[in-house]
Amino acid sequence: MLQPERALEVVTDLMQSHPGAVQVVWCRQDGDRHAFCERIVGLRGTLPIFPLPLRGEGFDDPNSVAEDVVRLVEKHRAVFEAFDWNRASNAAIGILIVSRGPLFLPQGSSPAAFPAWFPRVGGQVVPVLVADVETVAEVRLDAPETRIGEIRAGIYALESALLGRLASTQHQGHGFDALGALILAGEEKAHGVLAEARRYLDSISDPRGYRPSLKLPVSITARLLRLVAGCTPDQLPHRAKALMAALSLPDSAILRVPESVPALLCRSTNPIDARDHQLRFGCNLLQTLFAAHSLSTAVAHAGDYPRYPLALLQATSFTILTTLRELERAISLAAALHADA
């Protein structure tokens, strides 16, 4: 669900990227639709964008979608007439249908004529297709809906928890060897690497801008990411096992963190025992961290990548962010439990 400010930005963007005199956009709103419309009217300035709340009538017959649009416009004639057309920008006229429900109709009805009083195209048959803002409105990767600041802060928090736990277990002499063999170079010592990683992490002033570099792997995240980048999905469980051995977390329901969607999509073809929560946790952690870092890097170069439907970005960020947070909470809580025990 979009906030009015963002809805206006997205629709304005849509107007500019699509040709045509009129654009009709479907926008779902659960809350107070009247207030939503009022807010957009307050924000639109000289842009001819008209939010029209839909109250139950029409839009249930695929054969009459165009007629329904015209009927809705006719019903809200006053809204169009109240607009100061003398100062209107030259952008296409945007009709924003604000509805509680989604538009579940195939379109392709015969186009209908706009009423004679309608500005610019009055009396003309303008073929329009209603665009669902959530699927049609495509945004750059660096759109606020990607929540990249929160994701970077999530990486930071997860790394912090990992470092804390690894420092503690390494100090206690628990099985760091397998992981060490994977992430340490010839002469490096575990405690030195962890201490340097901590110093580096502490030097970060704003976790929301945290982007560990893979080229200079001072951070533990960077070392783990290189581990993931260099292996196939089937090789990953072996590395996850080494990580979990080093973390030495107690078996607990706390470790049952649902896999993020990217982790699920990169799962190993070798079945993992569903009850092996340690291994699943390790795989989930490595792959989610990798996905979070990839997204973070792509956002920094958003111009090189395609635009994506808003809803898709929202959902992708959501699964990564929630999983990062749950992984971090699980490590912190499990470590605390272990200490208590």
Place this chain on the structure above:
Amino acid sequence: MEKVERLVSTVKPAEAEALVTAWIGSVDSAGMEAATPFLQRAIGMFLPKRRARLQSLWLARIEKNGYPPPRPSQGAAPTKAAVPVVRESNVRDFAKELRLRLQKLSDQYIFQWATRYTTEVRECFWDAADLCVESSLAPAVLDHIYREFREHTREAFETHMVQCREAGEPRPTVVDKSRRGLLRFLQIPVATSRERSSLARDFVGISIWSRLCSAMLRGILIGYSRVRHEDFDASAYLLEIAPEWCDVLPYLYGDDLYSVANELPASALKDAAVRCIHPVATAIERVARDGERLILVLPGESRFSAAVGRLEYTIQMASGQKVPPIVVHYYLAPDFADVRRLEESAYRGAALVIGAFPNETQSAIQRLSSLRHITINTNSQGFRDSTGTAERATAVLQRAALGRGAVHQSVRLTYNWAKEFPLHTPVITEEYRVRRPTVRTLLGNVERRNGVHVWCSVRRSGKSTACFALESTTGASIVLAQTTAPTSPYPGATQFFRALDRILRNEEPLPDEFVNSTVRDCIPAGKARSKVVLILDEYESMFHRINAAALRDTELRYTIAQPLLSQLVAFSRDNLLIFVGQRPDAHQILLDQNQLSPFVQQNQFPLFEHHSPDASEFKDLLTKVLPEPFNLDTTFVQEVYGETGGHPYLTVGILVSFVEWLIEQQRSTANLTLHAEDFGTFVKQRLSADHIALVSELGWFYGVIGEALSDEGRSHDPWLHAVYWTMQQICTLNPGSFACSHSEYRELAHSAAGRLHVGYDPDYVLRSASEANFLTIRDEMVMPRIRLLGRLAAVASARTSL
């Protein structure tokens, strides 16, 4: 030759014509060449109507004998020896005959605009034009026309109102019918005059046709304003509905315009007519008379936009080269202050903008270079009388005409003429409308029978336009067209569905005689016949509504839905019911007790045919989209037809894109003969799989196909989904030919994917889709009926929703 000359000079044109006709018939191929100069001279002696008739007879004869025809002309020029002799007695005869003709219309064919009235008005034009060649007689001819049309209009509308009232129709309905009648009547002289003027090549020819049109319009408008019926104030009503007819005002000249304005109550329109429209009409006439290389095709095209109070008058030019039209924007509202609108006029290429603007607007106009030189403010000093305004308007228009006059080989095409085709107007105006004998033939084939038929075709195939043009009364039956689209522009076309809508909304039981009585109500007074051909356009919505009501409330199934289906069946026993839409099976609702569907037969609805390279509906359409000086070679027409299959919307859309491409290619205006190669190159460059999605004129169809291919498309309209999916597969798998064999088609439909997307018997899909112009079978191969649609289907993606 001498005998012909003698007969013409002694005003015996019929005998002279018979003589020349016989002469033409007697010339054989050997004597063709020798006879040509003499025959041309003889034909040139006649007045225009007979001259045109003889000319076409001669050309037909030449063609039949295989003799190379002379360069076609609009008729040989009259020779000096044969100055036609027309006397006052001819004018009296004309007046007498005109009165009889109009009387016959009143008595027998009242309100039959599309048929009888059109024919009679055309005849009147021809006869009057012959007489007006003798300029001293023209005023008398025009006066007769005005008076006869005035009296006829008054009498016909009064009679019609009385008839309707006697038939029990309520007053508002009667008044509304008279309004619709007036609008239809006014269009007849305009369309006829425009049609003829486009062929004229000199000022005299143009002037005659436009003055005849003006006199008729004056007669109709004044006649209507004098209608007396009960307490109906026709004059006030005429003013009230002015937004609907004021687009004819630029077609009125001099006294005609003054006299119409005088009939109106004091109003802004009256002022604008006198102060804006009249002086500009004078100016246009001056520019037309002074034109040397540029001939204004008068009357131009006129449109009124009620939302902004702007009347747009567009004058084309027959200059030998196609040049942009001269456009005049009249602002009819007093004190029109919206500067942005005026700027919009300049932006849209208006040569002259005229209106009564307040002072502050005048200051803004002066500041804007785009407006300053083309605007006349009738509130400004110097333009408060029509003489000053006419002078200034003449200067502005002359400059515009001159600017369009210099055409050399080096001049590139810059204006997209195809965009002028009114693709987005709800009703195609008469001059752009193509007569569709194929649709009339289709009706003729089923008209004698009773029953239920369904005519389906791809969206925007011209179904509504064609069906509403079928409305007529012939012999024992009346053709009545109705639609479910509430915004239909056709007057009275939603009456049937509105009656049903009321019942559905109120959830009332359907009255026993609902279908019969509602259809009866839709029939104009005096038109009742023993049989009705009821055409229901956009019929899918009606069945959707009924089905939705029945699913919502079982009770409604028994009180409304099933009774309606039964009544439609009963109606079709004595009448003919024709459903028109896109899909053939929308009537298949409540199938366990549907008595209607088993009776429904699907007929092939024709797209614009192109059987003959010389004359076809399709060629007619192309000529209207790309008029002279575009010269359309038969290979070009064939090539475009091969791509669009005669689908009108796609044809116009693709030609807009094609001309845009010609402009990009910097095509010379001196070389506008179009061949198949031109279109072929365009197709290769712009309609290939990697480009076609970028053609904005096809964007809507591209989107619509994506909708049909979507999951929602499959569940809401499985037939359309199956058809587009099949088309997509055929065109994707066979990118060169866009065709597959019949057996490959069956394999496709029976494949795993086919079973998922084509939930029907493949033979049914193929047959019904062929009859609805989606697919076709040719030489045992299955292919899209419209190749362009196939190209779009091949690249379209199903829309995916969240």
